[in-house]
Amino acid sequence: MNFSEELKKRTEEIEGILERYLPREEGFQRTVLEAMNYSVRAGGKRLRPMLMAESYRLFGGSGPVVEPFMAAMEMIHTYSLVHDDLPAMDNDEYRRGRKTTHVAYGEAMGILAGDALLNYAYETALTAFDTAPGNAGIPRALKILARKAGIWGMVGGQSVDVESEGQPLSREKLDFIYSLKTGALIEASMMIGAVLAGASEEDVQRIGQVASDVGLAFQIQDDILDVTSTVEVLGKPIHSDEKNNKTTYVTLEGLEKASQDVEEISARALRTLGSTGRENTFLEELIRYLISREK
Amino acid sequence: MNFSEELKKRTEEIEGILERYLPREEGFQRTVLEAMNYSVRAGGKRLRPMLMAESYRLFGGSGPVVEPFMAAMEMIHTYSLVHDDLPAMDNDEYRRGRKTTHVAYGEAMGILAGDALLNYAYETALTAFDTAPGNAGIPRALKILARKAGIWGMVGGQSVDVESEGQPLSREKLDFIYSLKTGALIEASMMIGAVLAGASEEDVQRIGQVASDVGLAFQIQDDILDVTSTVEVLGKPIHSDEKNNKTTYVTLEGLEKASQDVEEISARALRTLGSTGRENTFLEELIRYLISREK
Numbered sequence: 132m133n134f135s136e137e138l139k140k141r142t143e144e145i146e147g148i149l150e151r152y153l154p155r156e157e158g159f160q161r162t163v164l165e166a167m168n169y170s171v172r173a174g175g176k177r178l179r180p181m182l183m184a185e186s187y188r189l190f191g192g193s194g195p196v197v198e199p200f201m202a203a204m205e206m207i208h209t210y211s212l213v214h215d216d217l218p219a220m221d222n223d224e225y226r227r228g229r230k231t232t233h234v235a236y237g238e239a240m241g242i243l244a245g246d247a248l249l250n251y252a253y254e255t256a257l258t259a260f261d262t263a264p265g266n267a268g269i270p271r272a273l274k275i276l277a278r279k280a281g282i283w284g285m286v287g288g289q290s291v292d293v294e295s296e297g298q299p300l301s302r303e304k305l306d307f308i309y310s311l312k313t314g315a316l317i318e319a320s321m322m323i324g325a326v327l328a329g330a331s332e333e334d335v336q337r338i339g340q341v342a343s344d345v346g347l348a349f350q351i352q353d354d355i356l357d358v359t360s361t362v363e364v365l366g367k368p369i370h371s372d373e374k375n376n377k378t379t380y381v382t383l384e385g386l387e388k389a390s391q392d393v394e395e396i397s398a399r400a401l402r403t404l405g406s407t408g409r410e411n412t413f414l415e416e417l418i419r420y421l422i423s424r425e426k
Numbered sequence: 427m428n429f430s431e432e433l434k435k436r437t438e439e440i441e442g443i444l445e446r447y448l449p450r451e452e453g454f455q456r457t458v459l460e461a462m463n464y465s466v467r468a469g470g471k472r473l474r475p476m477l478m479a480e481s482y483r484l485f486g487g488s489g490p491v492v493e494p495f496m497a498a499m500e501m502i503h504t505y506s507l508v509h510d511d512l513p514a515m516d517n518d519e520y521r522r523g524r525k526t527t528h529v530a531y532g533e534a535m536g537i538l539a540g541d542a543l544l545n546y547a548y549e550t551a552l553t554a555f556d557t558a559p560g561n562a563g564i565p566r567a568l569k570i571l572a573r574k575a576g577i578w579g580m581v582g583g584q585s586v587d588v589e590s591e592g593q594p595l596s597r598e599k600l601d602f603i604y605s606l607k608t609g610a611l612i613e614a615s616m617m618i619g620a621v622l623a624g625a626s627e628e629d630v631q632r633i634g635q636v637a638s639d640v641g642l643a644f645q646i647q648d649d650i651l652d653v654t655s656t657v658e659v660l661g662k663p664i665h666s667d668e669k670n671n672k673t674t675y676v677t678l679e680g681l682e683k684a685s686q687d688v689e690e691i692s693a694r695a696l697r698t699l700g701s702t703g704r705e706n707t708f709l710e711e712l713i714r715y716l717i718s719r720e721k
Contacts, residue, residue, distance in 0.1 A: 159582075159586045159599060160577060160582035160583075160585050160586050160606075162585060162589055163581065163582065163585035217537060218514075219513075219536075220534050220537065237514075238514035239515050239588045240588070240589075242515065242537065243509075243581060243584060243585045243588065245541070246509060246541075246544065246581055247576060247585070250544060250575050250576040250581060251572075253548050253572045254569075254573060257565070257568055257569050257572055260565045260569070269565075270552070270555045273548075273552055274552050274555075277546075277549035277552055278549060280545050281545040281546050281549050282458060282542050282546060286542045286545060287453070287454075287455035289538055290455050290457060290458035290535065290538045290542070293534045293535065293538065294535075304454060307454050
């Protein structure tokens, strides 16, 4: 199998896992359950659960304990998109060609579906105690999830991003936003995979470094594509950062340096990955793909 | 000390615990941290952490393992109020005489502060693993928290309440909303207290029954006060249910039966409490107070 076939196969496996953890749409509260599932089923790269699964595999993990965490991670990512799309936030009516959740179900239900997904992420992750009662890494994995999703992670980055809207950003603040808003969940994904596989503390820190670089390179590549791609390839509006007067890595550093930095950062990620002495060829290819991707 | 002195003292102890668990307002993300703390510091009866602490005490619990859960529970209750007050939900500008969070900090920050509080509740509760590494009840307590706060608990009740707005409700649906929207967190509070104290499964179920009745009686008393109290005593608008065409226990059953039922339900709660064979005089007085309260 070549990389893109392998990528497709593993994405499908993740879709299967997600489906198994979505709630059944029943009872008086059926609408909020439908809105949750609608949001998760809108698709996407499933990058975070995939990185979690590959990091788990890298450190010799096997068995299903990682699966509730994979589902939980995607639920947290999804809730952040649902709330991000709300009228008071980015006010987006479409995402990936489908109506956003609050457009499909009303604004109140959009808020509640996001809340429900965040809470259900924890409810789901906590089932790991039943899946693998003997896995001593579960409390640590839960703590990483909570820390990286919250005020010292994604929500912290979101709130600075929201507050900074329409203002020019320093490189320091931009780095902070990228590191928390995009980076934190990617770090959490790879660290949780490692922790559940029983990796050493040193390796958990190393894989956190890899993830931090992957997240940063991924985000810079996003900024680059917004300038260099076409609507047809990207499947969403281009030059949107310029239109919104948004400070990005490209506006601060220029296109050339941004492209160089993506190369360097991802090369560093691969070196750090190598320093674990472990091999996962698909993970290496995935990291290369993420920064050379055209959409 | 009489009951009201004791109540005051225990409320102050809880305020102290909450303060210790609130995040420091620092870093680029200071605003969302301020908004979170502003929301929690708005006050209230602190009923849920108090019931948790008293249930913990009832079953012989001692030591601080319950404290992160008490703080987490109040954060979850608070986030639900912050999101409930949003323009797309109840659109309330004041709560307990202070501006609501989204009025004070803007709507986007109101959404994010609510998200942050929900997530931080889990981050906080998870510190129990460090507070008391040997307490085998922690995973179960976390599961109860997540289940009762989510789609099978509070958020489920909220979403049915939102969807039913302006429509007449059947008694069945009203019971469902009361049981989930108000009851679930009270049940979780008392069950978590019992679980952390190492109560038997039978006693955990019993205390869940007590809590379910306490929640229901508390909610019916709310409906009664909306009809019988005055603005001065209640400190908030009266006859608001009638104005909003809201089906309540009183509109369905009448004032007389509602008052009788409150008495009966709370008597049942006290009987079930007695069936544990344990004594906590303050908890008994607290339950009596909650249903005879005038505001």
